[in-house]
Amino acid sequence: MKDLKRWLVWLMCCSFLFLSGCDFRDIDLRLFVVSIGIDVSKENPGMNRFSFKIAIPSGDPKTGDKKSLLITQEATSIAEAIREVKSKVDKELDFGHCKGVMYGEAYARENIGKIQDWTVRRRDMQLLMYPGVAVPTAEAVLKAEPPTERIAGNAIFLALSEEGTESPFITKTYSFDLTRRMMEEGEDPVMPVVETTDEQVLNINKVALMDKNKVKVILNQEETRLYNLLDLRNLSTNFGTKVEGQLLEVNTDRTRARYKIITDKTGEETIDYKIRITAILEEKEDPEQLDPKDLRKVEEQFSKEISQSVKKLLEKIQKTGLDPLGFGLRYGGTHWNNQTEMEEWRAMYPHIKFNVAVRLRIKSTGYKR
Incomplete structure (x- = not known):
């Protein structure tokens, strides 16, 4: 037994000779890339323009002293761009804090598959990043520095993650979900659209609908609100209408959208949506209090207008051939012939x-008694 222990100890000691040390760099020798932008190169056809926004650590973020650096590099691949950018800085690039990838609109309308695949494969990139379509270009969006931004490059991702703001026009998308949808049969990917203005303000109020590789349609602001109403539960938003010339606005408290795919009759298939909304009457031009009869008329008016708008949106998406709400995935999951079900759905x-x-349903008119 003693000999066995002696041999084990000797074997463990010898195994230490084959262990290599770690190539560790202190934080003061690192530059943190917080976001990446990809655009089509205008000067060099066949090449792309990559932008890297780098946050420089500078002590307490509460002081408001933020430092950042934006480096652009044209190359045929992002791996080559990173190697060339490393020759322009004096510290190691660290992608562990990279929170998002901005695809310029021109690039996003071609093919984002190559870059998205790279973000998934690279070991130090987070799968919880926030991708987005940048208008007019990714470089312009990353250059923007809103006055409210305290940490370099953080304004975009506070909005996209809804940690800093909650908007009915923002469609939150994670990098892993975008990649899943790009490979999933029966559900197409979507991305929020980030626009920058001359006032250094970031405007995020649209959603881009994609096929498996590129952007095909960008919904406007109102269509984006309705898309999020269908895709999310308990969307906090407002709806307006006019009753007898008087403006009325309601603020939603609870929302829920459910649907069934009805295939009882061949050639007469339908998707039946039921949307339930509980709201509070927030704004009213006429100061007179509503009686129960008038309140029901207001509810019917809102229900009718929202129903028409949602149906119009669904038909618009249908004409594009895209399926961002996953109707095909639902159909495939509720039918059992795996060899033919998706072909049936594509024909249907x-x-x-x-x-x-x-x-x-308006649960409160806002009057206090």
């Missing part, structure tokens, strides 16, 4: 009919 989707029933 272009002519399927939408029935939308909205029931909006």
Whole structure:
């Protein structure tokens, strides 16, 4: 037994000779890349323009003293761009704090698959990053420094993650989910659209619908609100209408959208949506208090208008051939012939009919008694 222990100790000691040390660099020898932008190169066809926004550590962020550096590099691949950028800085680039990838609109309308695949493969990139479509270019969006930004490059991601703001026009998307949708059959990817203005303000109020590789359609602000109403539960937003010439605005408290795919009759398939909304009457031009009868009329008016708008949006998406809400995935998950079900769905989707029933209930008129 003693000999066995002696041999084990000797073997462990010898194994230490084959261990290599770690190549560790202190934090003061690192530059943290917080976001990456990709644009199409205008000067060099066939090449892309990569932008790297680098946050420089500078003590307490509460002081408001933020330092950042934006480096751009044109190259045929992002791996080559990173190697060339390393020759322009004096410290090691660290991608462990990279929170997002901004695809310029021109690049996003071509093919983002190569870059998205790189972000998934690279070992130090987070799968919880926030991708987005940058308008007019990714470089312009990353250059923007809103006055409210305290940490370099953080304003975009506080908005996209909804940690700093909550908006019915922001469609939160994670990098891992974007990659999943790009490979998933029956559900197409989406990305929020980030626009910058001359006033250094970031405007995020649209959503881009994609096929498996590129952006095909960008919904406007109102369509984005309705898309999020269908995709999310308990969306906090407002809706407005006019009753007898008087403006009324409600603020939603609870929302829920459910649907069923009805395939009982061949050639007459439908998707039946039921949307339930609980709201509070927030704004009213007429100071007179509503009686129960008038309140029901207001609810019916809101329900009718929202129903028409949602149906119009669904038909618009249907014409593009895209399926961002995952109708095809639902159909495949509720049918059992794996060899033919997706072919059946692709043949069915272009002519399927939408029935939308909205029931909006106003639980409070805002009057105090």
